[in-house]
Amino acid sequence: MKKMCFRQKILSIGLLASVSLTACSTAPIAKRNTTTAMVQERVSVLTGSSLSSDTQSRLIQAGLDENDCLVNMPNCIVTLQKSDLGVQPDKGLYGAIAELFFASAKQKEQGKNCVADVKTLATDFAKDFQPIDSQKNIDKSKSCLNLKQDDLLQAVRFSYIYLMYDMLKDTPTTTPNSLLYLPKERDTQIKDLYYASIDELGNELYEEKLINHYQINGNQILVKLNNENLNVKGENTGKLVSSYQINLKNLNSISRRDGFGINYVAILDDRYTTSIRNQILNNSQNDVAPSERIHKVGHLPVTVLLTPKGDSLENLIKTTDFSLNLYDPYQVNQVNLFDKPFALSANFSAPYGLWIKENALEPLSIFNMFASPYQNSQPQLFMLEPYNPNKRVIIMLHGLASSPDTWIRLTNDIFNDPLLRDNYQVWQMFYPTNVPILENRYQIAELIKTAFHDVDPNAQDNASHHAVIIGHSMGGVIGRMLVSDDDLTPNLKQIMENHIHRGELPSIYRNFEKLSDNEKLELSKRLALQALSEIDRAVFISAPFQGTDYADRWFTRGLRRIISIPAGFVKTVTASLNALFTDAQLNNNPLAGLFLENGASQLSDKSFFMRLTKDVKIKPNVAVNTLIATDDKDLYDALNTQAKQQLKQNDLPSTQKATTPITAIYNQNSLDKAKAELAERDNLLAQVSEGATERLSDGIVPYQSASLKGVESEKILSGKHNVHTSPQAVLELRRILHKHLQNYPTTTTKSVDKQP
Numbered sequence: 001m002k003k004m005c006f007r008q009k010i011l012s013i014g015l016l017a018s019v020s021l022t023a024c025s026t027a028p029i030a031k032r033n034t035t036t037a038m039v040q041e042r043v044s045v046l047t048g049s050s051l052s053s054d055t056q057s058r059l060i061q062a063g064l065d066e067n068d069c070l071v072n073m074p075n076c077i078v079t080l081q082k083s084d085l086g087v088q089p090d091k092g093l094y095g096a097i098a099e100l101f102f103a104s105a106k107q108k109e110q111g112k113n114c115v116a117d118v119k120t121l122a123t124d125f126a127k128d129f130q131p132i133d134s135q136k137n138i139d140k141s142k143s144c145l146n147l148k149q150d151d152l153l154q155a156v157r158f159s160y161i162y163l164m165y166d167m168l169k170d171t172p173t174t175t176p177n178s179l180l181y182l183p184k185e186r187d188t189q190i191k192d193l194y195y196a197s198i199d200e201l202g203n204e205l206y207e208e209k210l211i212n213h214y215q216i217n218g219n220q221i222l223v224k225l226n227n228e229n230l231n232v233k234g235e236n237t238g239k240l241v242s243s244y245q246i247n248l249k250n251l252n253s254i255s256r257r258d259g260f261g262i263n264y265v266a267i268l269d270d271r272y273t274t275s276i277r278n279q280i281l282n283n284s285q286n287d288v289a290p291s292e293r294i295h296k297v298g299h300l301p302v303t304v305l306l307t308p309k310g311d312s313l314e315n316l317i318k319t320t321d322f323s324l325n326l327y328d329p330y331q332v333n334q335v336n337l338f339d340k341p342f343a344l345s346a347n348f349s350a351p352y353g354l355w356i357k358e359n360a361l362e363p364l365s366i367f368n369m370f371a372s373p374y375q376n377s378q379p380q381l382f383m384l385e386p387y388n389p390n391k392r393v394i395i396m397l398h399g400l401a402s403s404p405d406t407w408i409r410l411t412n413d414i415f416n417d418p419l420l421r422d423n424y425q426v427w428q429m430f431y432p433t434n435v436p437i438l439e440n441r442y443q444i445a446e447l448i449k450t451a452f453h454d455v456d457p458n459a460q461d462n463a464s465h466h467a468v469i470i471g472h473s474m475g476g477v478i479g480r481m482l483v484s485d486d487d488l489t490p491n492l493k494q495i496m497e498n499h500i501h502r503g504e505l506p507s508i509y510r511n512f513e514k515l516s517d518n519e520k521l522e523l524s525k526r527l528a529l530q531a532l533s534e535i536d537r538a539v540f541i542s543a544p545f546q547g548t549d550y551a552d553r554w555f556t557r558g559l560r561r562i563i564s565i566p567a568g569f570v571k572t573v574t575a576s577l578n579a580l581f582t583d584a585q586l587n588n589n590p591l592a593g594l595f596l597e598n599g600a601s602q603l604s605d606k607s608f609f610m611r612l613t614k615d616v617k618i619k620p621n622v623a624v625n626t627l628i629a630t631d632d633k634d635l636y637d638a639l640n641t642q643a644k645q646q647l648k649q650n651d652l653p654s655t656q657k658a659t660t661p662i663t664a665i666y667n668q669n670s671l672d673k674a675k676a677e678l679a680e681r682d683n684l685l686a687q688v689s690e691g692a693t694e695r696l697s698d699g700i701v702p703y704q705s706a707s708l709k710g711v712e713s714e715k716i717l718s719g720k721h722n723v724h725t726s727p728q729a730v731l732e733l734r735r736i737l738h739k740h741l742q743n744y745p746t747t748t749t750k751s752v753d754k755q756p
Contacts, residue, residue: 044189045103054186055096058083070104073151090163095190098158102193105200108144119726145204149216150498152201153322157308159194161316163187168313168339195262198306199242202264206240210266216322221322222304226332227360240264240326243350250356250406253350254416257329258342261303265351266326271298273358274288274380274430280737290450293380299351299358300386303327303344311338330385337641348415352384361403361430368432379431379444381451384411389461390746391425393534394737395448399473399542400600404428404473406725413730420737423746425463427451433474436600437524437609441481445532448482452534459534468537468737468743472724473701474599476543482527483538483611483622488527491612495590526595531619537740538618539733541627541724542698546614547605624711625736627697629723698723713715 044052051059051066059066062083069076077097081089161168205214206223212230214221223230243263248254256263272295309321327335329346335341368376382404394414398406407428414420429447431440456464471479499505593608602609618624696703700721707714715732723729 030127042185042189044193045099045106046189046192051099051103052186052189054092054189055099056714058093058096066103068112069100070107073104073154074099076100080486091162092186093156094165095162095186095193098155098190098197100191101151101155101158102197105148105155105197108148108151110591111144133626146217146691149201149204150219151220152197153216153219155197156194156201156306156322157316159190159197160307161313162190163194164316164338165313167340168311168316174698193580198262198304199244201306202240202242203476207242208239210238210240218320219320221324223324223326226328227325230326236633238266238268238303240266241354243347246350246354247357248353250497251353251412252536253349253412253416255348255412255421257333257344257346257348257369257418258335259303260335261305261327261344261345263345263347263350264302264304264326265354266300266302267354268300270300271295273298274361274364288378290447291454293378294451294454295357295382296387297351297383297385299355300510301329301346301348301351303329303332303346305335307337328386330388348421349412352411352415355382355384356405356408363406365398365401365403365430365433368434376432377435379429379440379447381447382430383451384426385426387455387463388425388463389456391423391463392466392741392744392746393452393463394424394426395467395469395535396426396428397431397444397469397471397475397479398429398433399471399475400433400603402433402472404430406722407470409725409727410730410733413734414737417734419741423741424737429475434600436595436597437474437478437599437602438594440599441478442526444478445482445530448532448534462746464534465666466536466740467532467534468539468740469532469535470539470541471543472541473543473721474603476540476706477545477603477613479538479540480543480616480618483531483618484529484616485531485534485619486616488529488612488616489524491615492527492590492594495608495611499590529616531622536621537623537736539623539625539627539709539736540706541729542701542706543626544603544605544701544705545616545708547607547610548603548701548705549605550700618708623710623740625713625715626711627715627717627723627729627732628703628706629717629719629721630696630703631699631720632717637681646733 022329042052043050044055050056056066058080059069062080064076064079069079080093080096084093103722205221210223210225210230212232213221241264243265246265304327305323305325307323307325309319309323310316315333325335327344329344329348332344333346334341334343396404396407396411398404411426411428412427414424427448430446452459452464455461459465469479469482471477496505500507534554576723587668590608590612593602594612597609601607604610633715697718698706698721712738717723717726717728717732719726719728724733
């Protein structure tokens with residue numbers, strides 16, 4: 001019995017051991033999400049609180065502790081070099097050193113590991129009486145900043161060595177039989193580290209004030225612009241702002257060019273900035289010369305490389321000379337490093353986004369409509385990039401109570417299209433939409449003519465020819481008059497004659513003999529239209545050429561009453577045309593309706609302005625494209641449905657007509673059907689104009705008012721009055737601009753969009 005018990009115990013122990021061993025050999029592997037695993041494996045000092053796995057592995061192989069290493073970086077570097085056991089170090093060593101220097105800089109930022117020289121008193125006599133404790137007193141903050149900058153500069157040095165390692169003269173090159181690799185994750189990490197080090201270093205240097213050179217301990221940083229030494233004089237030098245620090249979330253997309261280099265925005269100290277505050281302070285300035293209302297760009301894209309001087313590994317490691325190389329990406333798209341061409345990166349959206357943020361144009365446009373004592377009566381022109389003589393000019397005119405902000409999507413998409421970006425430059429108008437439209441037309445025309453003359457007095461540049469004007473709503477109405485040579489005087493005389501015949505005006509208005517020569521000249525400038533010779537294409541979007549009854553509805557009529565005309569403008573007009581307004585005959589007076597009625601009221605289809613200008617003819621040499629919206633969603637959806645049904649009826653056998661639609665899958669057949677469906681829809685939309693009625697409208701402007709005869713193209717889109725901000729409208733505008741470029745190509749150098 002005892003033997004049985006003993007045997008059972010032995011058997012039980014054996015079974016338990018067996019189970020235990022089995023459990024050890026079949027322990028389940030803990031699973032994790034693939035995305036999470038990738039993120040964890042790519043952690044570095046940039047993205048987390050720990051070093052990357054590559055750098056940690058090198059420290060372990062060298063028998064180093066991370067904290068000890070960061071306290072004494074020279075000792076750490078020597079130990080890491082010896083750990084390669086006599087073999088020439090690979091570039092991974094320099095990537096690890098760069099990351100360690102960056103980690104050390106972050107510790108200095110937190111006030112850790114800072115050692116500074118002891119402060120001593122100036123004279124020997126004073127030193128004798130200096131307490132021991134005070135001799136050890138240090139300015140830790142200043143010391144940490146200096147040491148942090150030095151660490152960041154070394155991080156730049158060694159990350160640059162890593163990135164350029166394969167091109168250096170004294171490093172081993174690949175053999176013909178070497179395997180090819182896709183870009184390594186480590187390469188991306190170190191490139192990001194290189195950019196971050198430049199960015200962090202700039203916080204207290206070039207991002208505060210741009211000067212000709214900087215010094216960090218014994219290291220000199222010489223600043224260059226497009227490979228020439230920077231020669232900044234005086235205090236107004238400007239500064240650099242990293243594109244990483246600019247919030248661009250309001251832009252629909254970011255226009256970038258792939259390549260090497262970190263992207264900055266150069267902000268010039270003498271840039272012009274608009275704001276409500278500035279307008280209140282300068283409210284009396286309503287007679288500013290056109291040249292002073294043309295604003296050159298004050299925010300410039302800049303691509304930056306910070307490089308140690310040398311062409312060999314040894315020189316790069318030892319040198320104390322560095323170059324901060326600034327490049328204008330509009331002029332330079334590649335740079336030679338170690339006799340190899342590298343594409344330069346660029347961010348074209350960052351300066352545009354910063355300009356929009358800094359200039360409060362949208363609220364200013366509303367303020368200008370109602371704040372009578374502080375209104376501005378003159379338009380302004382903004383050049384969004386430095387003038388380029390080889391690029392065609394696009395002039396953008398916003399609509400009522402709007403601003404250049406309305407063109408954000410289109411402007412940004414032009415920057416984002418390499419072909420358009422390389423061949424067009426954008427000029428945006430900002431004008432007071434409460435001012436009478438004829439006056440705005442005259443002022444804008446003078447401003448545009450002055451702008452072209454200022455940059456190209458002899459009209460020899462490509463930029464002075466084949467320009468494009470794009471106008472939305474009121475901007476389209478003004479834009480049509482900018483490409484017309486019509487004289488409105490005969491039509492105005494006929495309207496006045498009709499009023500005299502009905503007894504609404506005295507007979508003195510039958511002719512203009514009562515006007516002085518100066519008054520005749522001023523009136524002629526407003527009535528005798530002169531097409532801008534630089535423009536030969538016009539694009540009009542939802543423009544009420546025949547007016548709109550929307551301006552006469554009860555709520556808009558109430559709004560019109562509180563929209564005021566700038567007091568300075570009224571004084572100017574009544575002074576220039578004094579003889580026309582001295583008899584108090586303002587009611588039903590066509591001249592008062594043209595020159596003393598606000599722009600919003602003049603958009604009414606019953607206004608004197610519309611009666612005078614509705615039949616304005618465009619110069620024959622100007623190509624015209626119109627974009628018109630319909631907010632009749634039922635009509636638009638019905639056209640789409642009709643297109644789909646028509647294609648199905650044509651494609652399916654007779655036994656399968658009108659069957660339940662099948663979910664499309666990706667194959668060549670489904671792609672062909674999609675193309676045919678879109679073509680059929682566009683064909684049906686093109687037929688809308690044939691049966692257009694007064695009901696067809698974008699909610700504000702009816703189709704019949706926005707449509708023009710004899711245009712190159714008319715595109716009908718589903719949407720409301722702000723259709724110009726829609727992706728469909730932007731696509732059509734890009735198509736038009738590409739076609740215009742085909743007709744009138746430029747000689748501008750094309751972009752290089754490729755990875756280094």
